Amino acid sequence: QQPVQSPQAVILREGEDAVINCSSSKALYSVHWYRQKHGEAPVFLMILLKGGEQKGHEKISASFNEKKQQSSLYLTASQLSYSGTYFCGTETGNNRKLIWGLGTSLAVNP
């Protein structure tokens, strides 16, 4: 039931782009993306809802392919502040019960 995130880890130089994927074996109602820096609480990035509604962050975009039960998070022109672990949380019904992936560790170096 737990969504699978890929890659597990990625290292970037400042200014490079990255894509983080989240795949589920179940039909999805929504996908949520959060970023967690070491020792801190997870912080909201994006919500993607079935039917195409998307709420999120200015500099980060995402896609939600309902048919493939997948979501991708796109980080363009990465900044040092993008470093952290990115988690996707999936909802299989309108029940607000999120099941989380194991996370993707992203390091952005100067």
Add this chain to the structure above:
Amino acid sequence: GAGVSQSPSNKVTEKGKDVELRCDPISGHTALYWYRQSLGQGLEFLIYFQGNSAPDKSGLPSDRFSAERTGGSVSTLTIQRTQQEDSAVYLCASSLGRSPLHFGNGTRLTVT
């Protein structure tokens, strides 16, 4: 305004003792969640409160774990007869309707 507040921030306890973890959600948030995060792992769902509805307890790992939410606000997660495998960071989050989750900084529990 104030965010989600959790206390204590750190707790070290001996195996077999009971512990209580507290969460003060953002005022007015109707939904409250407890998650557990072990080292290098994702967020494991424990329990979900929504308004006056019966809580979703389906994530509680054993009957040693219980939680309550008083007056639709403060929540307490209780772990009885703690075991070493209970060591983790326990995160609380709150939200209003379908708004994003706001997380607290967590309680780091260490069972020795």
